[in-house]
Every structure is written in C-alpha cells, then in structure tokens.
Amino acid sequence: MRIDWIGKVQHLLQVLAFCLVVASIQYAFQPDRPYAPTTVYSLFIGLYTWAVIDLGRHLLPSSRETGWPQGVAGAGIVVAGILVGWFMGNASADRLCSLYGLYSGPPPDPVADRRNSILITILAGVTASYYFYAQNRGAYLERKMAEAHQHANEARLKLLETQLEPHMLFNTLANLRALIGVDPPRAQGMLDHMIAYLRATLDASRAATHTLKAEFDRLRDYLELMTVRMGPRLAYELRLPPELANHPVPALLLQPLVENSIQHGLEPKVEGGRITVSARREGEQLVLEVTDTGAGPKGDAASAKGFGMRQVRERLDTLHGDGASFDFAAAPGGGARTLLRLPF
Amino acid sequence: MTMTISRATALIAEDEPLLAQALRAELASAWSQLEVLATVGDGASAVTQALALRPDVLFFDIRMPGQSGLEAAAELADEWPHDQPFPALVFVTAYDQYAVQAFETQAVDYVLKPVQPARLRKTIAKVQDALAKRAQGASDIEATLGQLRNLLGQVAEPAPGTAQGPLKMLQVSVGTSIRMVPVEDVVYFEAADKYVRVLTAGHEYLIRTPLKELLPQLDAQRFWQVHRGTVVRADGIDSVTRDEAGKLHLVLRGRAEKLAVSRLYAHLFKAM
Numbered sequence: 366m367r368i369d370w371i372g373k374v375q376h377l378l379q380v381l382a383f384c385l386v387v388a389s390i391q392y393a394f395q396p397d398r399p400y401a402p403t404t405v406y407s408l409f410i411g412l413y414t415w416a417v418i419d420l421g422r423h424l425l426p427s428s429r430e431t432g433w434p435q436g437v438a439g440a441g442i443v444v445a446g447i448l449v450g451w452f453m454g455n456a457s458a459d460r461l462c463s464l465y466g467l468y469s470g471p472p473p474d475p476v477a478d479r480r481n482s483i484l485i486t487i488l489a490g491v492t493a494s495y496y497f498y499a500q501n502r503g504a505y506l507e508r509k510m511a512e513a514h515q516h517a518n519e520a521r522l523k524l525l526e527t528q529l530e531p532h533m534l535f536n537t538l539a540n541l542r543a544l545i546g547v548d549p550p551r552a553q554g555m556l557d558h559m560i561a562y563l564r565a566t567l568d569a570s571r572a573a574t575h576t577l578k579a580e581f582d583r584l585r586d587y588l589e590l591m592t593v594r595m596g597p598r599l600a601y602e603l604r605l606p607p608e609l610a611n612h613p614v615p616a617l618l619l620q621p622l623v624e625n626s627i628q629h630g631l632e633p634k635v636e637g638g639r640i641t642v643s644a645r646r647e648g649e650q651l652v653l654e655v656t657d658t659g660a661g662p663k664g665d666a667a668s669a670k671g672f673g674m675r676q677v678r679e680r681l682d683t684l685h686g687d688g689a690s691f692d693f694a695a696a697p698g699g700g701a702r703t704l705l706r707l708p709f
Numbered sequence: 710m711t712m713t714i715s716r717a718t719a720l721i722a723e724d725e726p727l728l729a730q731a732l733r734a735e736l737a738s739a740w741s742q743l744e745v746l747a748t749v750g751d752g753a754s755a756v757t758q759a760l761a762l763r764p765d766v767l768f769f770d771i772r773m774p775g776q777s778g779l780e781a782a783a784e785l786a787d788e789w790p791h792d793q794p795f796p797a798l799v800f801v802t803a804y805d806q807y808a809v810q811a812f813e814t815q816a817v818d819y820v821l822k823p824v825q826p827a828r829l830r831k832t833i834a835k836v837q838d839a840l841a842k843r844a845q846g847a848s849d850i851e852a853t854l855g856q857l858r859n860l861l862g863q864v865a866e867p868a869p870g871t872a873q874g875p876l877k878m879l880q881v882s883v884g885t886s887i888r889m890v891p892v893e894d895v896v897y898f899e900a901a902d903k904y905v906r907v908l909t910a911g912h913e914y915l916i917r918t919p920l921k922e923l924l925p926q927l928d929a930q931r932f933w934q935v936h937r938g939t940v941v942r943a944d945g946i947d948s949v950t951r952d953e954a955g956k957l958h959l960v961l962r963g964r965a966e967k968l969a970v971s972r973l974y975a976h977l978f979k980a981m
Contacts, residue, residue: 534803536822539803539822539823539824540727542731542823543727543728543731544727596725598724598774632774633775635751637774
C-alpha cells in the first residue's frame with residue numbers, strides 16, 4: 366500500500382484549522398468560558414478523530430474511485446473516529462489542562478455541557494469527513510476525465526499515424542489518380558470519403574466521446590476507401606440499430622479493431638473476406654462486435670498484444686474498470702472476432 | 710550501336726485492381742509494343758503465371774497477399790528453367806522504407822506509386838536496355854539473384870530480442886509439458902504452414918514461432934538458410950550433390966532425407 370504522506374500532513378493541518386474554527390465558534394456562543402481549554406479539547410478530539418479515520422482507512426479495502434472504504438465500513442470508520450476522538454480527546458485534554466492549570470473547575474451544568482460536546486464532535490466529525498470524501502471524489506473524477514481525453518487524443522494520433530503510413534497514403538492516392546482518369550464521379554466519391562476520414566483526426570471538439578453514429582460513419586469512410594483499393598477482396602457490413610445511433614461511445618474506439626481486421630485478417634489472405642461491425646444492446650450492456658473472415662489470429666488467440674488492441678483494452682479499463690470486457694478470439698467460421706461489452 | 714528491343718511481353722502482379730488497370734494503361738501509352746500477357750493479384754499466382762507465360766518483363770507489387778513480390782521473385786528465380794533468360798524485373802511500391810533505400814543501389818528497377826508517366830518512361834528505357842543486352846546473350850540471372858538476396862535481407866524485419874545474442878534453447882510444447890531442446894541438437898528447421906518443424910537426429914518437434922521470426926534469433930554462422938522454408942545447421946551437412954537439372958541437394962548427418970537448396974542460396978556451396 367502506498368500512502369501519500371504529504372497529503373496526510375495537509376489533511377492534518379486542515380483538520381487542526383477546522384478545530385480552531387470550531388473552538389472559536391464555541392467561544393462566541395459561550396463568552397463566559399475561557400478560550401484556552403475549549404481550544405485544547407477541540408484540538409485533541411480533532412487529532413484523534415483524524416488519526417483514526419485518515420490513517421485507519423488504509424487498513425480497510427477501499428474503493429478505487431474515492432480512496433474510502435466502501436459501504437458500511439466507510440460509515441463505520443467515521444463513527445469509530447468520532448467515538449475514539451471524543452473519549453480519547455477528552456481524556457487527553459483533561460490531563461493536559463489539569464497539568465497546566467487551565468482547568469477552571471466543573472462547568473455549571475455538566476449534563477448540558479457533555480451533551481453539547483458530543484453534538485459538536487459528531488457534527489464536526491461528519492462535516493469534516495464528508496468534506497474530505499467529496500474532495501477525493503472530485504479529484505478522482507477530474508483525473509478520470511483527463512485520462513479519457515488523453516486516450517481519445519491517443520486514438521486520434523494513432524489514426525493519424527495510420528493515415529500517414531506511406532503504404533496507406535500513397536496507395537490511396539494512386540487509386541484516386543487512376544479513378545480520375547477512368548471514372549470521375551467515383552473519384553469524387555472516393556475523395557469525399559478520404560476527406561471525412563482525414564478530418565476525423567482534426568475533430569475540432571476534441572471530445573473524448575461521440576455518438577455511435579459518428580463512430581460508424583468514420584468506420585464507413587475508412588472501409589469505403591479500402592473497398593476502392595481492395596476491390597472484390599473486401600466486403601463489409603455495418604449494423605447499427607437506429608435506437609442506438611445517439612448512444613455515446615469513446616471516440617474512435619473501434620477504428621483500431623477494424624484496421625487490424627484489414628491488416629492481419631484480410632490483407633494476407635489471397636481471396637480477401639468480409640468484415641462485419643455491429644452494435645446491440647443486451648440488458649444493461651452495450652455489445653460492440655467486429656468480426657472478419659480473414660486469416661484468423663496468429664498462434665495464440667489470447668495474445669492480442671498489438672498497440673491498437675492494448676489501447677482499446679486500456680481505454681475500457683480506465684472508463685469502466687470491471688464493468689467492461691474485451692474478448693478477442695478466433696471466429697467460429699474462421700477469421701477473428703473481437704467482442705466489447707460496455708455498461709449501457 | 711545500341712540495339713533496342715521494342716517488342717516484348719509482360720506480366721503484372723498487383724493486388725489492387727484499379728492500380729493494375731492504371732499501370733496497364735500507362736504502359737500502353739508509354740510502350741505501345743509491350744504486350745501485357747496477364748495481370749495477377751497475388752504472389753503465388755505471379756509465380757505460376759510467369760512460369761507458364763514466360764514474359765520478358767515482370768512488374769511486381771511488393772506488398773501482396775500471401776507471398777510478397779520479393780518472395781515471389783525469389784521463388785521464380787529458383788524455378789526458372791536454366792536454359793531460359795530470366796525476365797527483367799521491376800518492383801512497384803507505394804514506399805517501403807527499407808526497400809526504396811535498397812533499390813537505390815540495385816540494378817533491379819522500381820517504380821513508386823502513384824506511377825508518374827515520366828518516371829515510368831525512364832524505367833522502360835532501362836528495361837529495354839536490359840532486354841537488348843539479354844538478346845546479345847548476356848544472361849544475368851546470377852546478378853538478379855544477388856540483388857534479390859540483398860533486397861530480401863534488407864527488407865527482413867528485425868526480430869525483437871536479438872540483442873540477447875543467439876538463441877540457445879528451444880522451448881517446445883509436447884502435450885502438457887514443455888521440452889527443452891538445445892539449439893545445437895537441431896539438424897534443420899522447416900517451415901510448415903503457420904508452424905516450424907524442428908528436426909533433431911532422433912526427434913521431430915513443432916513450434917509456433919514462424920521461421921521469419923526464428924531466423925534472426927539463430928547464430929548466422931552456424932545456421933544457414935538454404936531455401937525459403939529451410940534453415941540447416943552447417944556442421945550437420947555431410948555433403949552437397951548436384952542433380953541432372955543442376956539443382957543442389959544436401960545430405961545430412963543423422964537424418965536420411967535430402968534437402969533441396971534454392972538457387973538463391975546456391976552461392977553458399979562452392980568448393981574451396
């Protein structure tokens with residue numbers, strides 16, 4: 366377990382400052398009581414409560430998102446912190462005050478005093494715990510957002526690399542040059558797909574996600590270009606049910622998978638093959654599938670270790686953790702199949 | 710006097726149909742007396758068609774499904790009848806980092822895609838020149854073989870993990886266990902589909918690593934490639950014999966079978 370000790374000191378200082386504020390408020394309500402003992406009690410209770418909660422939470426299994434123990438344990442540690450804080454804090458403060466003569470005799474109404482003290486401890490303990498919890502959670506969400514953006518940018522960069530790869534670029538241009546001579550309208554159509562395909566890397570919004578429709582449109586541009594190049598060796602089908610068209614997905618998530626199907630599945634195979642990309646909903650899951658009838662996985666099916674595959678896997682993991690799955694295997698009828706499951 | 714051969718036949722191997730068609734059209738306008746006998750879309754068909762049609766010029770795309778243009782040319786050189794002059798070879802490529810570099814220094818010509826008419830005319834002139842020389846009786850299959858050897862060597866992808874020095878042990882899965890086979894016990898390796906057969910004096914194993922990946926991990930001094938799909942341990946060779954057709958065969962120590970040597974690698978076996 367790695368503990369961020371600078372963070373812990375920061376938390377401690379924040380807790381102590383909070384205790385001073387609590388003591389000041391108490392003093393404001395009871396100006397007849399001396400300030401010093403109230404401050405000492407407040408600081409001690411705060412110190413113990415902090416120690417139990419902030420250090421103790423590392424002993425329990427905590428959630429990846431917030432760093433806090435999950436469920437009952439999370440509430441339990443706050444209760445434990447407040448109890449220990451109140452008893453131990455009071456005991457320590459009692460001793461310190463009598464040692465230094467700060468103790469000014471029993472309060473006029475011990476019962477009310479005790480009740481107030483318990484209430485303040487609970488209130489302050491819960492407030493401070495919630496504050497730190499919310500802070501952790503906020504930091505986590507921010508980090509997650511940054512990661513999602515970073516992954517989307519990586520996906521764009523990867524696509525740019527593919528676009529500029531000499532074999533892809535010059536063969537596409539060579540085909541375009543040939544078409545201009547023999548079939549100008551088809552050349553225009555090809556050029557339109559090429560423009561849309563190139564634009565995908567320059568997407569002005571730079572959003573981490575886009576709709577499934579946008580995702581499938583980008584795949585269509587790429588596959589159209591490849592169809593012109595490969596001729597009858599490539600057939601493809603994109604199946605997107607209309608009700609899923611506006612569902613958001615990580616931008617360009619499927620692009621590397623389709624590229625793999627072309628590069629490692631169809632290109633090495635003399636007779637070529639067929640690529641099918643589909644999206645469907647299964648209960649609370651969105652299932653995305655890329656299947657090809659190409660050469661099939663080389664050697665070990667589990668060794669989907671190329672950069673593209675790894676990136677898709679990492680993206681799913683960052684976004685959904687165990688909620689998403691990635692499965693790459695030989696397809697039943699030959700070729701390869703990649704199955705992605707994301708929470709809907 | 711420069712003699713120009715203008716009548717000639719050609720074979721085009723290009724997997725992208727539009728590009729094959731375009732090259733054909735460009736050739737028709739730049740070299741009207743060249744007859745394109747056939748257009749094929751993969752390396753294996755290129756070899757069979759070239760052997761069947763015996764064209765004077767070959768235009769081979771480098772990246773093709775199955776066999777690459779380079780591999781197809783190497784195989785063709787091996788199968789080509791000894792008494793026939795080898796065709797003039799032109800590679801067509803979109804740009805292959807290694808290949809273009811290699812071609813710069815080679816007599817084998819290349820054309821970059823998209824094919825530019827001016828550049829193609831230069832290539833045609835070069836090819837016509839080569840055909841003229843060939844007509845005067847200077848068959849240069851040895852030169853072509855040497856160039857192909859160099860190209861294949863330079864285009865070969867560097868294997869990962871070669872920095873740790875040559876491979877010492879092979880880990881072969883046999884049933885549920887893994888057998889450790891010392892590389893020095895291997896008499897030869899033979900490519901078999903996606904696998905490689907490993908043959909020692911008494912055993913035969915199958916490993917999943919393709920020969921292309923295995924080869925760079927072997928000690929080049931001890932293990933020689935003698936054929937597209939065969940790598941043999943040099944000190945496991947007993948003798949080399951030549952048959953009536955001029956082909957070389959290896960007799961091994963410890964194994965009964967004979968191994969054929971590809972023409973591409975025949976230069977390895979010369980009496981001292």
